[in-house]
Amino acid sequence: MGDVNGVVSWVATWIIMIALLGFLAQTNWGRPVVYWLLWLAVVLLLVTHADELTALFNVNALQLNG
C-alpha cells in the first residue's frame, strides 16, 4: 500500500510539473523560463548519472568507490 501511494504521488508530481510548465510556456515571459529550466534539467540529469554516462563511453574508465 505504501508503494502504491508512492507511485501515485510520483506520477501526480510529474503531471503537476508538466502542467505548470505547459501553462508557463504559453505566456511570453514564461517561454524562456521553461526553455532554460529544461536545459538545467539536462545538466542535472547528466551530473546525477555520471556513472552511467561514463560506462556508456568507456566501461573501464569507471572508478568505483569501495
Next chain:
Amino acid sequence: MSRAESMATIQAALATQDSAEATRTMPTEMADTALLMPTIAPGVEAPAPITGAITKKPAEKPKKEQSEEEKLKEQQQKEEQTRFTDFRSNATRTGSALSGILNGAGVRLAGLPTPGSLMLPLIILLIFFMLLLPVNGHTRFVWLWMVLTGDASIGQTSGSTPDVAGGTATGTNPGGTTSIESPALPGNTVAILAPSSTIGYGSYVEEVS
C-alpha cells in the same frame, strides 16, 4: 488804470468765477453719484454709541462653544479626509510602480533568446532519459537494442518459465505483470553499480561477467 492792473483784476475775477463754478458743480456730481449708487445715502445714521456698562449675555456663550466644537469636528474630518486621500494616492503610486517593474521584468524575460525553441532541450532530455536511466539492469536504449537484435524478449512472467538462455532479471515492476527477460550476457558485460532503488526505475542487480 493801466493795462497791467486791468489784466490783474480780470484774472482775479475769473478765478473767483471758477471757484464759484466748482462749488456749483459739486452738488450735481454728488447727486449723479447718488443716482448711480443709491446705496450710498448721504444721510446715513451712525450707529448709536455704547453708553453705560456692558451687560453680559449668557445666551451667546453656548453658541460659541458649539461653534468651536463644530470647528474641531470639521477640522478632524478634514484631516481624516486628507489622510485618506494621501493614503490612496500613495497606494495607487506604489501599485503603478510595481506593475511597471513587473512589466519591465516580463519584457526583459520575453526578450531572452531561445534558440531551437522548446523542442530542442526537450528532445535532448528525452534522449538522455532513455540513455542514462537504467531499468531492470539496463537502460532503455540497451533494452531496445537487445530486443532488436533478438537477445531479449518481452513476455508474461506469471507462472511461465522463461525459455531463454539465462535467468530473469530480478526487478520490481510497480504493479506490472510483464517483465523483460534477459539472457546470459556475453563476455564483455557491463559492471553496473546498484544504487538505491527509486520508484519507477526498479532495483537492479550487479552483473558480473
